[in-house]
């Protein structure tokens with residue numbers, strides 16, 4: 001393992017608490033979570049339904065705010081930013097891949113991929129052009145650049161979304177169930193892409209998933225249960241992850 005990159009944090013939360021609602025109906029979705037997502041690594045977040053995976057991702061990515069505790073992208077504490085700065089940080093330093101692709105239907109594949117760069121006004125510049133060019137090859141979409149999303153399969157659309165997420169060379173890409181709408185073959189392609197971006201292009205990915213096969217693509221899996229971080233697993237395999245998840249079912253969350 002490359003310790004120089006492994007010890008640098010791309011994103012982290014410290015003593016993260018998220019409470020939805022108030023009084024009798026309050027739900028403690030995160031209950032004191034400390035977790036670091038190292039730069040240059042692919043981390044999967046797993047746990048039973050309702051364990052707080054999406055909440056953790058949304059709070060770590062500045063899409064939602066913590067009730068208490070802190071969230072950082074690199075050294076920047078999200079809670080200290082005003083709305084404008086937070087919007088800029090999300091735009092410039094974070095990429096997103098969602099289950100539902102979220103492409104702009106009226107734009108071509110090429111336009112969808114470069115959208116974050118166009119919004120940031122950073123498309124001029126040779127290195128940006130070379131980078132998106134390399135991305136287009138990595139996601140295998142060169143012959144589809146002038147198609148619109150509706151003319152693509154689900155797997156192809158998600159590959160466009162992956163290219164878009166990495167286009168601005170963000171510090172970290174957060175992926176929320178990126179294979180949830182795909183058949184296993186297309187899902188495998190998308191997961192391979194995420195892994196390749198991390199290992200060959202030195203990117204950082206944090207992925208929420210229900211699927212042990214998807215989690216096995218990560219370098220490390222962190223497990224949540226009842227809003228707490230209960231375990232971490234290096235070099236996961238689908239079988240090991242499945243066994244760990246079964247332990248939640250049979251014994252409940254460990255203390």
Ligand SMILES: Nc1ncnc2c1ncn2[C@@H]1O[C@H](COP(=O)(O)OP(=O)(O)OP(=O)(O)O)[C@@H](O)[C@H]1O
Pocket residue numbers: 020021027028029047048049050051052053054055056210
């Ligand atoms: N907006 C909300 N208002 C109230 N409660 C919420 C809200 N969002 C999530 N929750 C609750 O917080 C807890 C954690 O939800 P979260 O969606 O983070 O879990 P999850 O692990 O991602 O679940 P799943 O795997 O089913 O998507 C759950 O009990 C959920 O019902």
